Amino acid sequence: DTAVSQTPKYLVTQMGNDKSIKCEQNLGHDTMYWYKQDSKKFLKIMFSYNNKELIINETVPNRFSPKSPDKAHLNLHINSLELGDSAVYFCASSPMVSTDTQYFGPGTRLTVL
Amino acid sequence: DAKTTQPPSMDCAEGRAANLPCNHSTISGNEYVYWYRQIHSQGPQYIIHGLKNNETNEMASLIITEDRKSSTLILPHATLRDTAVYYCIVRVRDDKIIFGKGTRLHILP
Numbered sequence: 001d002t003a004v005s006q007t008p009k010y011l012v013t014q015m016g017n018d019k020s021i022k023c024e025q026n027l028g029h030d031t032m033y034w035y036k037q038d039s040k041k042f043l044k045i046m047f048s049y050n051n052k053e054l055i056i057n058e059t060v061p062n063r064f065s066p067k068s069p070d071k072a073h074l075n076l077h078i079n080s081l082e083l084g085d086s087a088v089y090f091c092a093s094s095p096m097v098s099t100d101t102q103y104f105g106p107g108t109r110l111t112v113l
Numbered sequence: 114d115a116k117t118t119q120p121p122s123m124d125c126a127e128g129r130a131a132n133l134p135c136n137h138s139t140i141s142g143n144e145y146v147y148w149y150r151q152i153h154s155q156g157p158q159y160i161i162h163g164l165k166n167n168e169t170n171e172m173a174s175l176i177i178t179e180d181r182k183s184s185t186l187i188l189p190h191a192t193l194r195d196t197a198v199y200y201c202i203v204r205v206r207d208d209k210i211i212f213g214k215g216t217r218l219h220i221l222p
Contacts (some may be wrong), residue, residue, distance in 0.1 A: 003144075043200075056209055106155060106156055107156055
């Protein structure tokens with residue numbers, strides 16, 4: 001019974017394509033996040049949603065559009081993919097914004113050719 | 114930017130205690146110290162957090178100096194599965210997590 005799941009695990013695509021990564025949590029949490037970990041292993045927050053509302057947007061290019069159909073899901077859609085978008089993307093969730101613990105998914109490795 | 118300084122790597126013999134230091138000399142009174150770890154190719158995992166007092170849970174102990182300018186994460190009996198990158202993070206409770214470079218801990222058999 002996976003707590004935070006992401007699909008797909010691996011995604012290889014061409015520059016210019018549009019792709020989506022899905023995230024689901026079955027923990028009943030109100031807050032969900034997207035993080036990007038680049039080739040140098042730096043892990044940076046991109047977005048945070050609380051009860052389907054955007055609360056953090058870390059100046060991510062508007063080619064990235066998160067969508068939260070309900071509080072258990074936070075999907076990441078990326079338009080016009082660029083080489084620099086290659087990274088591992090992690091989804092996470094927490095009971096609420098001010099909580100101490102975030103639970104991370106297994107990651108999606110995106111490779112843009 | 115991360116507000117912490119950690120050694121880039123450390124080694125520890127299996128079965129011994131692993132002591133991971135962290136400097137956070139500019140920590141504010143309302144900022145907590147958190148530790149996460151990332152085992153290879155997995156998502157980060159929460160370990161422990163504290164404000165002023167020392168804390169212990171089933172995974173680790175956290176020792177915070179009285180002036181709160183540094184702390185130490187202790188894994189009491191390290192196993193090979195504890196090989197990971199360990200991140201020390203300071204944050205106000207409702208603020209975002211900012212990960213630094215962390216310490217790569219190698220557990221040696």
